[in-house]
Structures are given as structure tokens and as C-alpha cells.
Amino acid sequence: MTTEAPVTKPKAKEQRLLRNARREGLLIMAVWTACLLWNIGSGYWLGYCRKSDDIGLILGIPDWICWSVILPWILCLAFSAWFCFVYMADDDLGLDPGEEEGHA
Amino acid sequence: MPSASPYILVAFVAYMAGVFLLGALSRTLLKRGAFLKEYFLGDRKLNAWVLGLTYVATSVSAGSFVGFPSLIYTNGWVMAFWIGGYMVGGLTSKGVLAKRLNQVSRLSGAITVPDVLRDRFQSPTLGTMAGVFLLVFLLFNLWGQFKAGGLIMREACRGIEKTSAYQSARDRTAHALSAAGALSESDLTVKSDSFYGQRYPDYVLGVLIFALTVVAYTTYGGFWAVTWTDVLQGVIIVGGAMLLMVLALIKVGGLQRATHELADIDPNLLTGPGPKDFLPPGLAVSFFMLWTLGAMGQPVGMVRLMACRDTPTLRRSLFLIGIYYALIYVPLVITFICARALFPTEYLGHSDEIMPAMALAVTEDFPLVGGLILAAPYAAAMSAVAGFLLLMSSSLVRDLYQRNVKSDVSPRTVKLVSYGTTAVVGLLITFMALHPWEYLQYLIIFSTSGMACTFLAPTVMALYWKRATRAGALAAVLGGFMAIFLLWGLGWMGVGKAESQDSAPPETKTPAPSPPSETGKAATNPSIKPLYLWDLDPLAYGLAVSFAAGIGVSLLTQPPPQDHVNRYFLEKEATADSPPSGLS
Numbered sequence: 001m002t003t004e005a006p007v008t009k010p011k012a013k014e015q016r017l018l019r020n021a022r023r024e025g026l027l028i029m030a031v032w033t034a035c036l037l038w039n040i041g042s043g044y045w046l047g048y049c050r051k052s053d054d055i056g057l058i059l060g061i062p063d064w065i066c067w068s069v070i071l072p073w074i075l076c077l078a079f080s081a082w083f084c085f086v087y088m089a090d091d092d093l094g095l096d097p098g099e100e101e102g103h104a
Numbered sequence: 105m106p107s108a109s110p111y112i113l114v115a116f117v118a119y120m121a122g123v124f125l126l127g128a129l130s131r132t133l134l135k136r137g138a139f140l141k142e143y144f145l146g147d148r149k150l151n152a153w154v155l156g157l158t159y160v161a162t163s164v165s166a167g168s169f170v171g172f173p174s175l176i177y178t179n180g181w182v183m184a185f186w187i188g189g190y191m192v193g194g195l196t197s198k199g200v201l202a203k204r205l206n207q208v209s210r211l212s213g214a215i216t217v218p219d220v221l222r223d224r225f226q227s228p229t230l231g232t233m234a235g236v237f238l239l240v241f242l243l244f245n246l247w248g249q250f251k252a253g254g255l256i257m258r259e260a261c262r263g264i265e266k267t268s269a270y271q272s273a274r275d276r277t278a279h280a281l282s283a284a285g286a287l288s289e290s291d292l293t294v295k296s297d298s299f300y301g302q303r304y305p306d307y308v309l310g311v312l313i314f315a316l317t318v319v320a321y322t323t324y325g326g327f328w329a330v331t332w333t334d335v336l337q338g339v340i341i342v343g344g345a346m347l348l349m350v351l352a353l354i355k356v357g358g359l360q361r362a363t364h365e366l367a368d369i370d371p372n373l374l375t376g377p378g379p380k381d382f383l384p385p386g387l388a389v390s391f392f393m394l395w396t397l398g399a400m401g402q403p404v405g406m407v408r409l410m411a412c413r414d415t416p417t418l419r420r421s422l423f424l425i426g427i428y429y430a431l432i433y434v435p436l437v438i439t440f441i442c443a444r445a446l447f448p449t450e451y452l453g454h455s456d457e458i459m460p461a462m463a464l465a466v467t468e469d470f471p472l473v474g475g476l477i478l479a480a481p482y483a484a485a486m487s488a489v490a491g492f493l494l495l496m497s498s499s500l501v502r503d504l505y506q507r508n509v510k511s512d513v514s515p516r517t518v519k520l521v522s523y524g525t526t527a528v529v530g531l532l533i534t535f536m537a538l539h540p541w542e543y544l545q546y547l548i549i550f551s552t553s554g555m556a557c558t559f560l561a562p563t564v565m566a567l568y569w570k571r572a573t574r575a576g577a578l579a580a581v582l583g584g585f586m587a588i589f590l591l592w593g594l595g596w597m598g599v600g601k602a603e604s605q606d607s608a609p610p611e612t613k614t615p616a617p618s619p620p621s622e623t624g625k626a627a628t629n630p631s632i633k634p635l636y637l638w639d640l641d642p643l644a645y646g647l648a649v650s651f652a653a654g655i656g657v658s659l660l661t662q663p664p665p666q667d668h669v670n671r672y673f674l675e676k677e678a679t680a681d682s683p684p685s686g687l688s
Binding site for chain 1 (some may be wrong): 126129139181182186187188189190191192194195199200201203204206207211284342359360361363368371372374375376377385388389392396412414415416419420422423426427430434477498567568670673674
């Protein structure tokens with residue numbers, strides 16, 4: 001004798017957009033932390049702990065500014081390009097209440 | 105100050121004509137769709153270029169073009185370190201919240217940030233409180249922006265000061281001020297450096313022109329007017345900053361030479377923490393947080409994220425914002441390093457004037473270009489004011505009136521109330537700006553950190569944490585608000601000033617205004633600074649208190665109703681439908 005398995009409601013799934021947004025947000029905050037540590041750490045070490053006579057110039061910019069601000073800034077822009085055009089997912093943002101599908 | 109030419113005003117008038125044309129065109133867009141969503145949110149139809157430019161134009165305010173150059177001129181290369189947070193500012197301020205905030209606001213039909221919090225936490229009290237706190241901080245910010253607008257317009261009009269039309273307008277203004285008791289005859293005749301002296305009527309005229317233009321086009325065209333003029337202003341801001349840098353480098357003979365000049369003036373201009381211990385490491389950390397986390401918590405930026413059309417638009421604009429920031433702030437640093445080399449001591453006592461002075465100095469032979477460059481800071485002030493003005497009126501109309509006083513209101517009444525509040529708020533700030541606060545940059549930092557500490561934690565909790573409760577969100581809003589007011593209030597009362605006087609934070613002293621009762625005497629009270637505990641800005645403490653209070657109180661209170669949470673966190677087919685709040 002066989003018995004029919006009870007019908008169970010499938011477990012509710014977290015929204016895809018939420019999962020993507022959280023994953024992307026966490027990566028951004030990791031990059032933020034790396035930038036903070038690099039910017040403040042290298043800036044303090046190279047710009048606060050040396051005499052002005054020891055500071056060299058790169059294209060007219062004090063070297064400590066180049067290493068602690070300009071270089072990470074360029075790298076951040078490169079990361080932004082990768083993040084925006086490769087990593088970030090396209091998700092459906094949904095509709096306002098009262099709006100119909102295909103009318104957005 | 106280098107001599108001014110009437111052509112500068114010609115360039116200004118051309119710029120203003122462009123602003124009004126765009127404002128008028130945007131008006132036609134208001135004729136379709138739900139009025140409130142259209143007027144305050146542009147019907148969520150911003151594309152990537154528009155979103156990027158409007159976001160940047162709104163976040164780059166008078167502080168960036170008047171206060172920041174003044175600080176570079178005074179403190180040298182350490183200001184590049186001070187602004188370093190912008191390397192990741194675009195990503196953090198937009199990338200963390202944008203997608204989810206846009207989705208949640210669509211789910212509930214919210215059109216303002218307090219609206220989002222009210223619906224997500226099912227709390228009218230939270231919505232109202234957030235709306236009121238937002239108004240308080242915006243009032244302080246606009247007060248500073250209007251002052252900057254008035255000062256820039258005063259400088260733009262210097263080229264026509266001798267004309268009879270200008271003299272007539274100035275005399276009438278002076279007469280009206282005298283009749284109102286705001287100015288005495290001696291203030292007008294005795295030459296003094298006081299703000300409330302001979303040039304005060306010129307400043308008042310500048311404020312009136314600035315207010316009339318910005319309030320008019322904001323009221324008339326709503327969000328689309330502000331957005332489209334932001335696009336024009338964004339282009340002028342980026343173009344102006346780049347052009348000024350090139351001209352400054354030519355004038356001074358290259359950056360190498362400028363930096364060597366600075367080393368001769370004062371070696372501290374090349375190293376940290378800068379002259380007079382300007383930027384201790386703790387404050388450098390604070391400012392990195394302000395330009396990134398602080399920017400993330402600004403409701404005026406959040407509203408633009410809610411107005412975005414789709415995620416491809418978000419991705420592209422996110423990248424563009426990073427580029428825009430680099431094209432604005434790096435040229436500004438280079439330009440005003442050159443300015444210090446050109447004017448080693450001339451503007452040290454009144455460094456807020458260095459921006460117009462530099463624009464005039466490098467364009468002496470072609471003043472029309474000078475006018476266009478000078479239009480950049482004016483555009484920055486205008487775009488910030490327009491965005492804030494609209495945010496204030498949306499808060500009054502939507503968060504306080506429609507959702508508390510009368511929800512069942514006809515579209516015609518909503519229109520009238522929206523136009524009316526935008527205009528009335530504009531007028532109120534104009535009157536406040538006639539007696540501005542002495543330190544422009546402090547006003548802007550206070551309101552920026554205040555909004556971040558009040559709104560960031562509850563917004564992050566609303567978007568990403570299922571366990572967040574109504575009581576927790578209320579605690580986050582109240583905790584952040586009170587922490588900021590406490591630390592700034594203690595600073596204003598002079599607590600901790602004796603030991604922190606030398607470790608001065610960014611100080612942008614605008615031509616010294618004092619209360620009307622002290623006419624002729626420049627106010628010199630430095631107690632406007634907040635209390636910097638262990639050299640950290642109040643923003644760090646405000647954010648910590650807000651997040652701690654929000655998380656702690658949420659964990660100590662009952663979890664929110666599952667059905668309501670599911671609607672915001674689970675896929676649609678698996679959740680029970682609950683009625684949306686709807687739009688009018």
C-alpha cells in the first residue's frame with residue numbers, strides 16, 4: 001500500500017536582488033576598509049613622520065600624496081570600472097504600487 | 105582682489121538664461137503621471153548621465169568651491185590627504201544602498217526617505233520624527249549655501265558697481281536695511297572690514313538675486329527642473345574646475361615650480377599635519393569617514409537613488425560619479441596650490457575670497473571665460489540649494505502634511521501646497537541668510553554629519569536586516585541625532601576648547617558677520633567648533649551611537665511581524681500580499 005506524500009509549501013526564498021545587493025555592498029565595504037587603511041596608514045608613515053627636506057616630488061606633487069592618495073585613487077577607479085561593468089548584477093527593481101507590468 | 109570686468113556678469117547672465125530655459129522645459133514634464141512622484145522624484149526615470157551629474161552637482165556644494173579652496177590656500181598639500189576619502193566616495197555613497205533602496209521605495213510607493221522608514225517599520229511616529237529632523241539639518245545647510253550664493257553674486261557684480269542701475273538698486277537696498285534698523289548710517293560711511301559695513305548692501309543684493317533665481321525655478325519645475333539644471337551645473341562645475349587648473353598651471357609656470365614656492369613660504373605646506381597642526385591623524389580618519397559614510401547617509405543623495413530608472417543605469421552612473429569626483433577635486437587641489445604660489449600672503453586673512461580672486465587673476469585677458477569659471481561655484485551653490493529646497497518641501501508636504509494631517513487630498517491641493525511650501529521655505533531661508541553665520545564650512549559639516557548620523561543606521565537596518573524593529577529604528581534615529589547635537593552643543597559651550605584650540609579642524613572663515621546689534625564689530629568667537637574627543641569628529645561618535653542603539657534596542661524588543669518582513673525580504677510568490685501605502 002502506498003501513501004501520498006503530504007504537500008509541503010516550498011520554503012520561502014530570499015529575494016535575488018537582496019542577495020546581490022548585500023554581496024555587492026559587502027565587497028564595497030571591504031574595499032572601503034582597504035582604502036582607509038592604505039590612505040591613512042601610508043599617508044601618516046610617509047607624510048607625517050618625515051621632514052619636508054626628505055620629501056621628493058613626482059610631477060610636482062609631494063611623493064607621499066602620490067602614494068597615499070593619487071595611486072589608490074587610480075586603482076579605485078579601475079576597481080569601479082570592473083565592479084560596475086563586470087561584477088554588479090542587473091536586477092529587476094520592481095514597480096510602484098498601481099503600476100502595471102510592461103507600463104514602467 | 106584682481107579687477108573685475110562687466111563681461112563676467114554677461115557670462116553669468118548667459119548661464120542663468122540656460123538655467124531658466126531648462127526649468128521652463130522641465131515644467132512640461134509635470135503634466136503627466138502622479139504629481140507628487142513626478143514633482144519630487146521625477147517619476148523614477150533618470151538615466152545614467154543625468155543621474156551621475158545630478159548626484160555630483162547636488163553633493164558638490166559651495167563648500168567645495170569656496171570653503172575647500174580656502175583651506176588648500178591656507179594649508180597646502182595636506183588638503184589632498186584631507187579629501188582622500190573621495191577616492192572611494194562614489195562607490196560607497198551610492199553602491200551600498202542604491203539598488204536595494206530603489207527597490208524598497210518602489211515596493212511601498214515611498215517618495216521620500218522618511219516615507220521609506222515609515223512604511224518599512226510601520227511607524228508614523230518614526231516617519232514624522234525623521235521628517236522633522238531632516239528639516240532641522242536642511243535649514244542649517246541652506247543657511248550656509250545662501251550665504252555663499254550671496255557672496256559669489258556680490259563678486260560677480262563688482263564689474264558693474266559703478267553703473268547707475270546697480271547704484272540705484274544698492275541705494276534702495278541700503279535704505280530698506282536702514283529703515284528696518286539692520287544698518288546705520290555710520291556702517292555705510294565708515295570704511296571697515298566688517299561684514300555689516302559698507303559692502304553689506306551688496307551682499308544683501310547678491311542674496312536676493314540668488315534666492316529669486318533658485319527659488320523661482322525650483323518652485324516652478326520641481327524635480328525635473330532641479331535635475332536638468334543640475335546637469336548643466338554639473339558640466340559647468342567639471343569644466344570650470346578643469347579649465348581653472350590649466351590656466352593656473354600656465355600662469356604659475358608648472359606644478360613643480362608652485363610646490364617649490366610653497367616649500368620656500370613654509371615647509372609645513374608640503375607635509376602632514378600641515379601648518380598649525382591642521383590635520384591630526386584622528387581628524388584625517390574622521391574626514392575619510394565623512395566623505396564616504398557621511399555621503400552615504402545624505403537623504404538628498406538617497407532621493408536621487410530612488411529616482412533611478414533601472415540597474416544598468418545605476419551601474420553606469422556609479423562609474424561616472426567616481427570619474428566626476430576625480431575631475432573636480434584633483435584639479436581644485438592643484439589650482440589652489442598654484443594660487444598660494446601666486447599670492448603667498450595676500451589672502452591669508454580672508455582666504456574665502458581666493459576662489460573668485462584666482463578666477464579673475466588667470467583670466468584677466470579674457471573676462472568672459474572668467475565669468476564662466478566664476479559660474480562654477482555659483483552653480484555648485486545653486487544645485488545644492490535647489491536639491492535641498494525640494495527635499496525640504498517634500499518632507500513638509502509628504503511626510504508631515506499628507507501623511508499626518510490630511511491623506512485624502514485632491515491633486516490640485518497637493519500641487520498648491522507643494523508650490524507654496526517650496527516658495528515659503530525659500531523665502532524663510534532668504535531672510536535667515538541676511539544675517540548669516542560666521543563660519544560657512546562649519547554649518548555645512550554640522551548638517552552633513554547630522555543627517556548621516558540620523559539617517560544612515562536606520563536606512564541600512566531597514567534595507568538589510570530582517571530582525572530590525574520599529575523601536576530599534578527609533579533608537580537609531582534619536583541616538584544619532586542626540587549624539588551630534590550633544591557634541592556640537594558642548595563645543596559651542598566651549599567644553600574642551602583650551603586643549604584643542606591648536607589642533608584646528610577645517611576652518612573656513614567667511615568675511616566676519618556679527619549679529620545686527622554688534623554692527624561694525626566683527627565677531628571673533630571661535631566656539632563654533634564642535635567637541636573633538638580624541639581628535640575624532642562628532643560624526644564617528646554619532647554613527648557609532650546610532651548603529652549601537654539601533655542594533656541593541658532591536659535585539660531587546662519583539663521581532664517585527666513576519667508577514668510584513670517577508671514582503672520586503674522574500675520572493676514575491678512566497679509572501680502574503682499586504683496593501684501598499686499608495687501614491688497620490
